[in-house]
Every structure is written in structure tokens, then in C-alpha cells.
Amino acid sequence: MPFKKDPLQPTLRKILAPYFWPILLVVLVVFSSASAYNYFSQRTQITEQRIDAFADSIAKSLRHTELELLKALQNIEESAELLVKSEQLTDYLEAPDSLNRFELGREWAQLAKASGHYKRLQLLDLNGLEIIKIDYDSHKGIASVADIAENSLPAVTDSAVKRVAKSDSPITIFDLERKEGQLKSPYKLAGTTLAPVYQKGTQKGFAVLSLQMDKLNQLFSSQLDSQRLPLKLLTSSGHFIRSENPDYRYGHIFADRQQYNLAELSPQLWQEVSNHNQGTMLLDGDLFAFRWIELGASVEMMTPASQRVLLLSHLPEEIVAQATKPQIEAMNRAWIARATFILLLSLGLALLARYVITRLKVQNLMLTAMCQMSAVMILDEKGTVIGINRAFESLSGFSADDICGQKPRMLMQENMSRAAWKKKVTDMLESAGAWQGEVKCQIADETNLTLWMEISAIETSNRQANYFVASFIDMTERIEREEGLKLLATKDPLTGIDNRRTFDNTLCELNKTASRYPSASFCLALLDLDYFKQVNDVYGHATGDNILKNFAKLVSSQLREQDLFARIGGEEFALIMPFTSIDEAEIVCDRIRSSTKSMTLDPKITVSVGLACHQLKDSTKTLFDRADRALYHAKALGRNQVVTDQWIDALYKTSSSELAFA
Numbered sequence: 254m255p256f257k258k259d260p261l262q263p264t265l266r267k268i269l270a271p272y273f274w275p276i277l278l279v280v281l282v283v284f285s286s287a288s289a290y291n292y293f294s295q296r297t298q299i300t301e302q303r304i305d306a307f308a309d310s311i312a313k314s315l316r317h318t319e320l321e322l323l324k325a326l327q328n329i330e331e332s333a334e335l336l337v338k339s340e341q342l343t344d345y346l347e348a349p350d351s352l353n354r355f356e357l358g359r360e361w362a363q364l365a366k367a368s369g370h371y372k373r374l375q376l377l378d379l380n381g382l383e384i385i386k387i388d389y390d391s392h393k394g395i396a397s398v399a400d401i402a403e404n405s406l407p408a409v410t411d412s413a414v415k416r417v418a419k420s421d422s423p424i425t426i427f428d429l430e431r432k433e434g435q436l437k438s439p440y441k442l443a444g445t446t447l448a449p450v451y452q453k454g455t456q457k458g459f460a461v462l463s464l465q466m467d468k469l470n471q472l473f474s475s476q477l478d479s480q481r482l483p484l485k486l487l488t489s490s491g492h493f494i495r496s497e498n499p500d501y502r503y504g505h506i507f508a509d510r511q512q513y514n515l516a517e518l519s520p521q522l523w524q525e526v527s528n529h530n531q532g533t534m535l536l537d538g539d540l541f542a543f544r545w546i547e548l549g550a551s552v553e554m555m556t557p558a559s560q561r562v563l564l565l566s567h568l569p570e571e572i573v574a575q576a577t578k579p580q581i582e583a584m585n586r587a588w589i590a591r592a593t594f595i596l597l598l599s600l601g602l603a604l605l606a607r608y609v610i611t612r613l614k615v616q617n618l619m620l621t622a623m624c625q626m627s628a629v630m631i632l633d634e635k636g637t638v639i640g641i642n643r644a645f646e647s648l649s650g651f652s653a654d655d656i657c658g659q660k661p662r663m664l665m666q667e668n669m670s671r672a673a674w675k676k677k678v679t680d681m682l683e684s685a686g687a688w689q690g691e692v693k694c695q696i697a698d699e700t701n702l703t704l705w706m707e708i709s710a711i712e713t714s715n716r717q718a719n720y721f722v723a724s725f726i727d728m729t730e731r732i733e734r735e736e737g738l739k740l741l742a743t744k745d746p747l748t749g750i751d752n753r754r755t756f757d758n759t760l761c762e763l764n765k766t767a768s769r770y771p772s773a774s775f776c777l778a779l780l781d782l783d784y785f786k787q788v789n790d791v792y793g794h795a796t797g798d799n800i801l802k803n804f805a806k807l808v809s810s811q812l813r814e815q816d817l818f819a820r821i822g823g824e825e826f827a828l829i830m831p832f833t834s835i836d837e838a839e840i841v842c843d844r845i846r847s848s849t850k851s852m853t854l855d856p857k858i859t860v861s862v863g864l865a866c867h868q869l870k871d872s873t874k875t876l877f878d879r880a881d882r883a884l885y886h887a888k889a890l891g892r893n894q895v896v897t898d899q900w901i902d903a904l905y906k907t908s909s910s911e912l913a914f915a
């Protein structure tokens with residue numbers, strides 16, 4: 254961890270960044286699976302609810318059909334009772350004349366019209382001969398007495414007649430329509446009620462009442478939503494009496510249709526039907542509802558006679574699908590809208606997360622780079638250190654534990670009190686948001702480093718500077734190197750005094766000033782060690798160097814601060830003495846000469862000095878030449894002496910005047 258207390262530590266990035274895409278993928282997979290599961294369970298729920306509603310509706314419809322059928326059969330039986338017990342019939346049987354026959358015909362016609370159950374009413378004698386026949390046209394609502402035909406029972410088997418003959422109550426028989434004893438094609442179910450006719454306890458014949466089947470047939474359908482669903486009717490052995498496909502019907506009568514039996518067509522359904530009186534069953538998506546109807550002893554269904562029939566409703570899968578289609582389509586639309594919204598939201602979040610992570614990554618890289626490249630210190634709004642990086646630790650030798658929680662007292666600025674420096678930095682931070690400058694830093698081993706410090710205010714909220722980030726670059730080595738170079742450029746490396754370049758520059762500057770301001774006059778002395786070649790030759794170069802160093806030290810110690818003493822050649826030196834008269838300069842030079850001679854050196858050394866004072870029209874060259882001429886004379890006069898150019902001038906003047914007198 255780069256920082257002891259790092260306010261920029263990107264915890265979120267640390268947790269999220271490496272696992273972001275796997276986490277996103279897992280979330281998407283889990284979410285998609287949950288959504289798919291939810292979708293399909295909702296879809297199944299809709300279908301199941303619809304099927305339950307259908308099952309309930311069809312079961313009610315079957316119950317209704319049963320009640321209606323039993324009621325119709327009861328009505329038929331009751332009206333048959335009325336017919337055979339009517340007064341007109343009794344009158345006719347007692348006096349079978351044409352009047353009574355007419356009255357009977359009229360009464361039966363009215364009864365046929367009132368009940369609506371019959372299409373034909375016949376009175377037969379015990380031999381099966383017709384006595385009276387009424388036809389009723391249900392469409393026109395007209396009942397009429399028809400001509401008697403020389404025929405036998407139209408749709409009644411002999412066995413039925415025999416059974417009715419033995420019975421004293423009506424019996425209703427349903428069987429295929431016959432004509433003259435033969436089955437009539439196409440095969441149709443016909444219903445006939447037979448009622449015995451008695452006169453004073455003796456059977457005289459029977460009434461044959463042909464049922465209006467259209468009315469009964471209407472009962473065998475159930476209303477489902479907006480459509481009518483036909484109902485199937487089966488015998489107790491599982492053969493079809495009613496079915497949408499005519500070829501399936503009457504398998505118990507026709508050998509070639511025997512296979513159309515529910516027990517064989519759907520054993521599973523047949524087993525369910527056999528074990529229950531009523532119920533519903535879902536088979537391969539199709540919905541079946543069934544109900545057994547007990548017809549009673551007075552009803553015979555088909556041959557062999559069956560008093561128990563099965564009412565069966567078959568609702569194909571397509572109808573269920575059709576019924577649930579609007580609801581499922583609405584659900585699909587809602588799901589598509591929801592999925593699109595979630596997809597867009599996820600996409601937006603993913604892009605946002607990617608953007609944030611990239612930013613955090615870049616921030617982290619920048620932070621890492623910053624931590625590695627320069628020393629960093631973070632301070633809070635009170636100027637207390639809250640974190641330093643490793644680079645600062647290795648630069649200063651302090652650990653984060655040493656510094657954090659304290660003021661940065663190791664930092665200071667040269668030539669300025671801490672309070673003044675703090676105020677200066679604070680003012681700059683407030684006005685410009687940043688400050689930079691050179692600071693001294695006393696590090697752990699108590700040495701002083703020169704650092705370049707840049708401090709910036711970091712605004713984190715409400716434009717308030719909550720933190721300050723300071724970075725440092727160690728300038729110590731650079732400054733030392735620069736100072737070394739500066740030294741090399743201006744100083745003589747052997748003696749440490751100024752070199753020729755400094756001398757030339759200073760002489761030039763002083764000459765300019767003195768040329769403008771006569772009061773700024775100065776003196777120049779050239780100093781040359783005597784017989785130095787011999788010193789080198791006899792004692793060696795190192796001894797010579799040592800003498801040069803000691804001489805420079807000796808002279809420097811005797812000079813004023815404003816004087817400039819430089820080594821301008823091998824054993825040649827120059828001394829510039831600003832604001833100094835020639836007399837004063839001569840005293841200084843002589844003191845130097847004298848102390849040189851007195852120097853406790855082995856070998857002993859002396860120095861010759863040529864001295865000149867700046868004159869108004871002097872250039873650096875003319876001044877230097879005059880001092881050099883004086884030096885030449887000092888050498889020529891035997892060395893170890895100070896000669897001024899004034900003295901030379903005076904000497905030449907004297908010589909030339911003596912020459913003039915001579």
C-alpha cells in the first residue's frame with residue numbers, strides 16, 4: 254500500500270475491477286434464467302387457469318344437459334300417460350264410431366301441439382294395426398289427422414312391443430330409424446314412446462309416439478365462451494351414439510365400426526371414465542369432461558338396451574390455445590417491454606461501470622506513477638499530514654508513522670521564519686490554488702536537503718479545499734553540482750581564489766565605473782613569485798603547488814572584503830583594490846611582500862609587485878600594462894620589492910631632465 258492513510262484509495266475498484274465481467278455475466282445468467290422460469294411459469298399458470306375455467310364450465314354444462322335430458326324424458330312419459338288416459342280415448346274405446354274417432358284425433362292433435370315432443374302419434378290395436386294417426390309439423394306448428402296405413406309398427410321392434418304389452422306404464426326406446434323393418438340409411442337415431450292402452454283393466458292396444466329428435470338433439474351441445482361445443486354420447490360399453498364423425502357411430506351395431514370404441518381409442522380416458530361418475534381429464538393437451546347419465550327403467554337406449562349412457566365433451570388443445578392466446582400475447586408484450594427496458598438498463602449500467610472502472614484504472618495508474626516518480630505528502634485542511642508515499646519515505650528517512658498526524662515541521666524556507674512562510678504559502682493556495690518553490694527539509698539523519706515543492710489544493714466538495722497534495726523533487730545534488738560548476742568557472746582550482754576570468758570581468762566593471770565616476774578610482778597590483786622555476790626544478794612541482802596555495806592563503810588573509818585577489822597565470826597574481834589610493838595600495842603591497850618573505854616555508858620565497866592606480870582615461874589594457882611595467886622594474890631592480898608606475902614615471906622624468914642638463 255503506497256499510503257499509510259490514503260484518502261484516494263479506490264476500494265470499489267479493488268473489489269470490482271478484477272471480477273467485474275464475471276460478476277456481470279453471472280448476474281445476467283441468473284437474471285435471465287429467473288426471468289425465463291418466471292415467464293414460463295406465468296404462461297403455464299394462464300393455461301392452467303383457463304383449463305380449470307373450461308373444465309368447470311363444461312362440467313356444469315354436462316350437468317345441465319343431464320338435467321334437461323331427464324326432464325325431457327319425464328315430460329315425454331307424462332304426456333304419454335295423458336294421451337293414453339284421456340277421456341276421448343276412453344270414449345272411443347267404448348264407442349269406436351267415427352265421431353269419437355274424430356274427437357280423439359282432435360284431442361291428440363292438441364296434445365301433440367302442446368307437448369312439442371312428438372312428430373307422430375299412433376293408436377294401434379293389439380295386432381299392431383293403426384286405429385288413428387296424428388302427424389305434427391313442428392316447423393309449421395300444425396297437427397293433422399293422417400290417413401291410416403295398412404302397416405305394422407314403424408320403428409318398434411317386436412321385442413319392444415312384447416315388453417310394452419306386459420307393462421302397464423310407457424316405455425321410451427331409442428334406436429336406429431327403420432323403414433319396413435330395415436335400417437334406414439343414412440343411419441339416424443329415432444325415439445319412440447310406447448304406452449299401453451287399457452279399457453277397464455283390459456289392454457286394448459297401445460299408443461306409439463314418435464319423438465321429435467331435433468328438440469332432443471339440441472340438448473347435446475354445450476355453450477363455451479362464444480362457441481357451441483358438440484357433446485358425444487356413448488353406450489355403457491364405450492361405443493358412440495353421438496359423435497361429430499358419423500363413421501364412429503353405432504360400433505355396437507355394425508361390425509366394421511367396432512374399433513371405434515372409447516376403451517380402445519383412449520384406454521387411459523376409458524379407465525378414468527370407468528372409475529368415476531363424472532370428472533375431467535387433461536390428455537396430451539386436450540381437455541375431456543364426462544358424466545354418466547342414468548336414464549331410468551322406462552328408457553331403453555339402443556339394442557341391446559342400455560339404461561346408462563356416457564356424456565362426453567372433448568375440448569381440443571387448439572381451442573384452449575386459442576382461448577389463452579390474447580392473454581398470452583398481452584403477457585408477451587409486457588415481457589418484451591420489460592426485457593427491453595432491463596436490457597437497456599443493463600447495457601447502460603455496464604457502460605457506466607466500464608467507464609468508471611476505466612477512470613479508476615487510469616487514476617490508479619496515475620497515482621502509482623506519481624507515487625513512484627516523486628515524493629508525495631497529503632495534508633488535510635488544517636495542514637496536518639495524513640499520508641506520505643514510499644518515495645517520500647525513502648527521500649526523508651521518515652516512516653508514515655513518524656509523520657502522519659503531525660504538522661510538516663521538517664520543512665522550512667531559507668531566510669524566512671516558519672510563520673511567514675506558512676502565511677505566504679496559505680495566501681497563494683487561497684488565491685491561486687497552488688504554490689511552488691524551493692524549501693529546505695531536515696530529514697531523519699538531520700542533514701538538510703534542498704527540495705522543489707509543489708503544493709496544490711484539492712477541492713472535493715462545495716469548492717472547499719479539503720486536502721492539499723504536495724510533491725517534492727530533491728534539488729540538493731543539482732544545486733551542489735551547479736555550485737561546483739559555478740566555482741570552476743570563477744575560481745582557481747589550485748588555490749581557491751578567483752581566476753583570470755573573474756579578474757578580467759571585475760577589472761572591466763571597475764574600469765567602467767571609475768571612468769565615469771573619478772571618485773571610484775582603484776589600484777591594480779600584479780604579483781609574481783621570484784625564481785619560482787628554481788623552486789620547481791629543485792623541490793619538485795608538488796612543493797611549487799604548495800607554495801602557490803600558501804601564498805594565496807597568506808595574501809587573502811590580509812585583504813579587505815571588497816578587494817579582489819586572483820591568480821592570473823602560473824605564479825602570477827593580481828590584486829584589485831577599489832576605493833584605494835596609490836599610497837594606501839603601496840602599503841598593502843609592501844605588507845604582502847614582507848609577510849611573504851617572512852613565511853615559514855621551505856624553501857623561502859619572495860614576491861615582486863608592480864602597482865598602478867587607475868587614471869581617468871585608462872582602459873583595462875593601459876592600466877594593466879602600467880602595472881606590468883612596474884612589475885618588470887621590480888624584477889629588474891632585484892626582485893622582492895614593490896614598484897609603482899608613478900615611481901617609474903618620476904624616474905624617467907628625472908632621467909630625461911638629467912639627460913637634458915648633461
Ligand SMILES: Nc1nc2c(ncn2[C@@H]2O[C@H](COP(=O)(O)OP(=O)(O)OP(=O)(O)O)[C@@H](O)[C@H]2O)c(=O)[nH]1
Pocket residue numbers: 781782783784785786787789793794795796797798801822823824888892
Ligand atoms: N609548481 C608549479 N609551478 C608553476 C605553476 N605555474 C607555473 N609554474 C612554473 O613557474 C615557473 C616560472 O618561471 P619563470 O617564468 O622563468 O620565472 P622565475 O623562475 O620565477 O623567474 P623570475 O620571474 O624572473 O623571478 C615555471 O618553471 C613554471 O613551470 C604551477 O601551477 N605550479
